[in-house]
Amino acid sequence: MPSYQRPPGTQDILPEDQPYWNRVRSLSKHLAELAGFERIDTPIFEATEVFARGIGQGTDVVDKEMYTFVDKGGRDLTLRPEFTAGVVRAYIENGLHVEVKPQKLYSIGPTFRYDRPQAGRYRQFTQFNAEILGEQDPAADLEIMTLVWDLYAGLGFRDLEFQLNSTGCPRCRPTYVKALKTYYEKHDGEICEDCQRRLERSPLRVLDCKEEQCQPILEKAPRIIDYLCEECAEHFSSLREYLDLLDRRYVLNHRLVRGLDYYTKTVFEVWASGIGAQSALCGGGRYDGLAELLGGPETPGVGVAVGLERIIIMMNELGVKPPAPARPDIFLAYLGRAPRKKCLELMAELRRADVGVYFAMGRERGLRSQLREADKREVRYTIILGENELDSGKAAVRDMKSGDQVDVDLNLLVTWLRERV
Numbered sequence: 001m002p003s004y005q006r007p008p009g010t011q012d013i014l015p016e017d018q019p020y021w022n023r024v025r026s027l028s029k030h031l032a033e034l035a036g037f038e039r040i041d042t043p044i045f046e047a048t049e050v051f052a053r054g055i056g057q058g059t060d061v062v063d064k065e066m067y068t069f070v071d072k073g074g075r076d077l078t079l080r081p082e083f084t085a086g087v088v089r090a091y092i093e094n095g096l097h098v099e100v101k102p103q104k105l106y107s108i109g110p111t112f113r114y115d116r117p118q119a120g121r122y123r124q125f126t127q128f129n130a131e132i133l134g135e136q137d138p139a140a141d142l143e144i145m146t147l148v149w150d151l152y153a154g155l156g157f158r159d160l161e162f163q164l165n166s167t168g169c170p171r172c173r174p175t176y177v178k179a180l181k182t183y184y185e186k187h188d189g190e191i192c193e194d195c196q197r198r199l200e201r202s203p204l205r206v207l208d209c210k211e212e213q214c215q216p217i218l219e220k221a222p223r224i225i226d227y228l229c230e231e232c233a234e235h236f237s238s239l240r241e242y243l244d245l246l247d248r249r250y251v252l253n254h255r256l257v258r259g260l261d262y263y264t265k266t267v268f269e270v271w272a273s274g275i276g277a278q279s280a281l282c283g284g285g286r287y288d289g290l291a292e293l294l295g296g297p298e299t300p301g302v303g304v305a306v307g308l309e310r311i312i313i314m315m316n317e318l319g320v321k322p323p324a325p326a327r328p329d330i331f332l333a334y335l336g337r338a339p340r341k342k343c344l345e346l347m348a349e350l351r352r353a354d355v356g357v358y359f360a361m362g363r364e365r366g367l368r369s370q371l372r373e374a375d376k377r378e379v380r381y382t383i384i385l386g387e388n389e390l391d392s393g394k395a396a397v398r399d400m401k402s403g404d405q406v407d408v409d410l411n412l413l414v415t416w417l418r419e420r421v
Contacts, residue, residue, distance in 0.1 A: 020316075022325065025108055031151055047078075085294070091105075091296070106130045106131070120307070125307055126309060127308065128308060130148075132144060145162060145268060155320060158273070162248065163270075166233075171229050192213055204224075239266060268284060270282050283304070284303050328379060331374035356421075380400060383396070397413075
């Protein structure tokens with residue numbers, strides 16, 4: 001028989017890893033709901049046009065990384081590479097835009113991009129996503145940013161700071177793009193092929209170039225902050241004032257644009273020290289025109305996406321340990337057919353009483369084998385039932401740490417255990 005392996009860029013999340021995942025998911029959910037966010041779950045695939053229009057043609061995500069297929073009905077579909085476009089589609093389709101505003105929504109689930117697998121980057125990965133829709137106030141930007149700051153701080157990350165920029169709006173951005181293209185035309189023969197392509201299709205993306213040959217040119221490129229209209233400048237100033245008010249450290253990064261076309265005004269990343277060269281933990285920003293691109297009414301929005309895999313890798317590297325998962329404290333061992341049946345009844349009764357319990361599976365096992373299993377499972381008590389115990393109406397209860405053993409009336413056993421575990 002062939003030996004199968006998981007597809008490249010995917011991972012198996014084993015039981016030993018689950019405490020980290022449970023901790024990140026539970027804290028994300030707790031903080032989101034504490035701030036009034038409500039959960040929304042959208043399909044893992046959407047019409048390809050949702051992402052092509054929302055994210056933007058010319059972006060690496062749309063051009064290179066989407067898992068796109070035609071289904072049996074001839075529909076062009078794509079596994080979601082990010083949450084926001086699908087959430088905004090659901091917001092429009094389900095009439096959430098006529099509900100009380102703003103709508104504060106969060107999601108947790110798998111996303112898919114055909115990217116080069118590397119540490120912390122997978123082709124199937126999990127995101128925590130939060131959106132505030134229907135509000136232009138920079139306080140909404142602050143709330144999204146504060147949510148993820150509190151998440152990382154709560155998980156044990158230290159020395160946090162925001163990398164912050166504004167990408168303007170459709171009124172002021174064209175003037176900046178013109179200045180940027182004029183500047184780059186003077187260096188046409190010096191920039192990489194990707195930047196030459198980006199200048200034609202998605203000019204702001206040249207600011208995110210990592211190629212060494214482009215760095216000297218980038219250093220002297222025009223700054224978008226110098227081209228902001230009055231509204232964008234005021235929005236950015238207010239956000240910075242709010243961050244100062246809450247003592248949330250930030251650094252202005254004039255090259256920060258993020259990788260998706262729908263961003264307007266605020267863009268940000270969360271950085272932390274002590275996690276190697278790649279300091280960015282997550283990113284997000286404002287996308288005031290996305291709903292209109294998807295056929296909806298004018299709807300300002302701001303959001304953030306957090307990759308859980310990267311968080312968990314960093315938690316391990318920083319030595320941050322999650323709480324141990326709850327495990328059963330009781331093991332049921334038996335000798336004989338009738339005691340086995342009684343243990344099955346006890347198992348059901350204990351679980352109804354909210355007491356965790358293991359049952360020794362496998363027929364005709366010796367007591368020594370069952371006790372070895374109980375020891376490996378690190379339970380506190382092992383209940384031992386044989387024919388003699390059934391006849392006397394009492395179970396032998398062994399303390400697995402001390403080795404002490406007492407007899408407890410079967411009718412009182414559940415109460416006795418609940419008082420101790």
